[in-house]
Amino acid sequence: MSQPPAPPGSSGSPGTTAGPAGPRPSGPPGQPAAPAPLHGAQLALATFAVALATFMNVLDSSIANVAIPTISGNLGVSVDEGTWVITVFAAANAVSIPLTGWLTQRLGQIKLFVGAILMFSLSSWLCGIAPTLPILLCARVLQGAVAGPLIPLSQAILLSSWPKEKSSTALSLWAMTATVGPIAGPALGGWITDSYSWAWIFYINIPVGIFAAGVTWMIYRHRESPTRKLPIDVVGLGLLVAWVASLQIMLDKGKDLDWFSSPFIVVLGLTAVICFALFLVWELTGENPIVDLRLFKQRNFLGGTIAISVAYGVFFGNLVLLPQWMQEYLNYRSVDAGLVTAPLGIFAVILAPVMGRVLPRSDARIIATLAFVGFAIVFYMRSKYVIEIDTWHLVLPTLLQGIPMAMFFVPLTAIILAGQPPHKIPAAAGLSNFVRVFCGAVGTSIATNTWNNRTVLHHERLTERASINNPLFNQQIDSTQSLLHLNTQSAHALFDFQVNTQAAMMGLNDIFFISAIIFILIIPLIWITRPGKGGGGGASGAH
The missing domain is CATH 4.10.860 (DNA Excision Repair, Uvrb; Chain A)
Incomplete structure (x- = not known):
């Protein structure tokens, strides 16, 4: 998102060959030492290929958002059912994340990473050719499952490729790639959907995946991590x-x-x-x-994980609803809805390097609190939307949202990992990522259902007096007929359309307002944690 999690376990972990966002392993006595860092053109090409795999994964989590109405229409299902395309991907992705460490130790870091890229490409092709929603959902489940290892392993591989003193540079490059996804995803998805076909939002992964897998294998096949058989x-x-x-x-x-x-x-x-x-x-x-639940006994892990997961669920649920509303009720094309949501990552990219310098000298709890306040302000601004809203007032909150995004993931990840012993860091990072990604799927489902329920409620309230026995209602219908030269049936249909549009707007405003309140309510979770030693708010625990 705005920046990668702080490098979990950069201090090393004996016997750990991989873990979610794990470090370059040193290994216990008797096992091969970590390979030497890469240099020159080989390092540049390797970094590009590994980061490209990350970009492909992150892009796919947002590129479908603006295409949901089109996909739903083409497959003959409702938009609510079309939203499953997003939720099943996130749920499958969440389940597969805890398996990353075990799979790495059984298969090896490089084989697992390259295999996951190729399977991601295959599942993308299956998504593109899917003729019905059930088949598309099955393909998305496969795609989400094989995507689980991509982000944690991409960080681990990059950290093993760069000199230790330049690990922050490696992760900054990784962060830039991961941040471009949310910017490019909606706009690219909208353009592809309008200009070609929604299937191409999946097909574009195929050449990218083949290139990334080929280059990664060519460079890293002799740098495989040690393997051993472990019970699952x-x-x-x-x-x-x-x-x-x-x-x-x-x-x-x-x-x-x-x-x-x-x-x-x-x-x-x-x-x-x-x-x-x-x-x-x-x-x-x-x-x-498979999941070390004892980690929740630690105050920092408990407060930080719940805070980042609830916040991400609210954030991602709203990210799905916004383009749907613009396309369904404001008549925005897919590409236009994508361009409106694209500015989300602009400030996140600009401020990412700043956060890298500020966080080690600051209290991460203060930065995370400011991020939550920033999110609350943005959602409160959106709760004032009206049907006649212009594009600028849609873009402004999205643009400003990039500021709290830059202050969100890294401080909370630092809090979560603060004080963890080195051998616990991979498990802690994996469990917190599982909870966060799963909450993203649940948040999308809850947001969609709540919007529908609030829309129905407002529709009922708006039509309470819309009766042929009400002289004011009849007068309104007569005026509409006279002004627009419509018959009675068309005038009633126009009235119903206007009521539906207004009810949907009011329902969405309710979601935005509730989201703002949630961000304020979860701030105390940040402050039940302890600040890290010698650093701000746990930064030291992650570095």
């Missing part, structure tokens, strides 16, 4: 998949099936609760848990 927590993984999938399907299908009046939704809800409870018990008592 099959029961924990099964329970994790079961409760995540049940909860996500329940949230996505609940509105269509009238929630708990449907036996299917009741079964899903019970399955999610039971599997989650069993998951907690199993992971807290198992010998080789």
Whole structure:
């Protein structure tokens, strides 16, 4: 997003060959030492290829946002159902993240990274050729699952390629690439959708992925990390998949099936609760848990993870709704909706280097608090939107949102990792990323359902007096007929359209206002954490 997480575990971790955003491993005695850093043109090409894989992944998480109405129309489904294209990707991605460390130690860092890129390219092709929504969703699940290792391994590979004293430069380049995705994604997705076909938002991953995989393999195939066979927590993984999938399907299908009046939704809800409870018990008592839940006993990890996850869920849910509203109710083309949301990353890119210098000398809790206040101000500004809004007033809050974005991820990641022993950092980074990404999927589903419910509520209130027995209503219909030369049926249809548009606007304003309140309410979570030693707010714990 605005900047990568602080380099988890840069101090090293004996016996750790990989982990989410892990460092260049030193390995225990008797195991191969870390390969020497790359230099010159080889380093530049390697950095470009690895960062390109990150760009492809980040781009795909936002490029589909503006295409949802078009995809839904072409596949003959509602926009709400089309939103599943986003949520199932995020849910599958979240589930696969905890597996990164285990897969790396079984397959090796480079083989896993290259394999994930190639599988991502294949799944992108399957998304593009999907003739129906169920097939597209299956392809997106595969795409999200294989994307899990890409971001953590890209950081680890870059850190192993650059000299230790230049690791901050490596991560800055990584951050710039990751930040360009949210900027380019909506605009590029809108242009492709309008000019060609929505399928090409997936097809463009294929040449990018093949190039990135080929160059990475060519340069790194002789720099593979050590491997060893480790047991996998099959029961924990099964329970994790079961409760995540049940909860996500329940949230996505609940509105269509009238929630708990449907036996299917009741079964899903019970399955999610039971599997989650069993998951907690199993992971807290198992010998080789797939997720180390004991990390939540630490104050910094608990407060920081909940804060960053809730904030990301609110942020991402709104990021999905905004272009949908512009296309459905303001008649914006996909490309125009993308251009309106693109300025989100401008300030994030500009301020990223500044944050890299400021954070080590500051209290990360203060910076994160300012970020949350900034988000609250932006969402409050949006809660004042009106139907007649011009493009500038749509762009302004999006542009300003880049400022808190630059102050958001890195300080909170520093807080989460502050004080973690080196061998715990990969697990801590992996678990916090799992919770954050999953909350992004849940946040999208909740935001979509809440917008629909608030729109229905406002529609009912606006039409309470819209009756043929109301003289004022009849007078309004007569005036519309006279001014626009419409028959009675067309005048009623126009009135209903105007009411729907106003109700949707009021419902969206409610979402924005609630989002602003949530950002203020979660600020205390930041302050239950402890500042890091010798640095601001935990920065030292991450470096």
